Amino acid sequence: MNKLAGKTAVITGGNSGIGLATAQEFIALGAKVIITGRNQKSIDDAVAVLGENAAGIVSDSGDMQQVKNLGNQIKAISKKIDIIFINAGVGQFYPIDQVTEELFDQMMNVNFKGAYFSLQQLLPLTNDGGSVILNTSINAHLGMYGASVYASSKAALISLAKNLSLELIPRRIRVNAISPGPVATPMHSPAKMGVTTKQFEEIGGGILKQIPVGRFGLPEEIAKVAAFLASDDSSFMLGAELIVDGGFTV
């Protein structure tokens, strides 16, 4: 079914994990996709996997100089877009006494500030009736050891979905959030989480015990929810949040 035929989507952080799976899903449903990321080679590799309906650009969501140029970069590829999936994100987990200002800024800059100003760049290019999807996290609803900064950055996005929904009603642009539970992606690695292999195994085992379905989610399972929010199937949804977590939070 080509429910995204004729649509153009921008996916931030689209070279890996949930972003890459969503790019694949959107293309399978008929869309053209522009992915962003911070590393040229990772983007080139992803575009090679995605095929002719994909393009990629380097735009570091944590670097305001680059974010401020995002609109121009996208315009050079496509004058108009229809779907924005704000997905680029980083998660490092430390208790408050170990959180440096640098770490705080790094996570907030990518996960929230970068998301916000990327939207400021992309919304003028978005056709009326478009769809914006913000990738948040169930951490926004949980108290989890070491997750205070990450969780706060994601909670801010849920608030943003509600507020921008109201502002964008005259343009019929819907803004919704997806909050995934634990999903098996490269984010779940000692390097990306900033922990040792031993800590990583302990954290992973602890998380697994709390997922009622007994497994991590697959990136493709989040991608299908993103496709629902991107399409007219969700035409009466705005400012909403879909929790996709194998039952973790309930």
Ligand SMILES: NC(=O)c1ccc[n+]([C@@H]2O[C@H](COP(=O)([O-])OP(=O)(O)OC[C@H]3O[C@@H](n4cnc5c(N)ncnc54)[C@H](OP(=O)(O)O)[C@@H]3O)[C@@H](O)[C@H]2O)c1
């Ligand atoms: N996996 C989970 O359990 C889970 C749960 C809830 C929410 N999420 C959220 O889902 C989103 C995607 O994460 P994932 O699990 O798919 O992990 P991932 O595979 O690490 O994907 C994250 C993507 O964001 C990109 N990125 C990171 N920092 C960036 C920056 N400064 N500028 C541009 N792109 C940047 C990454 O690029 P590189 O390849 O260069 O790192 C990568 O493409 C994140 O927002 C994450 O918080 C994930």
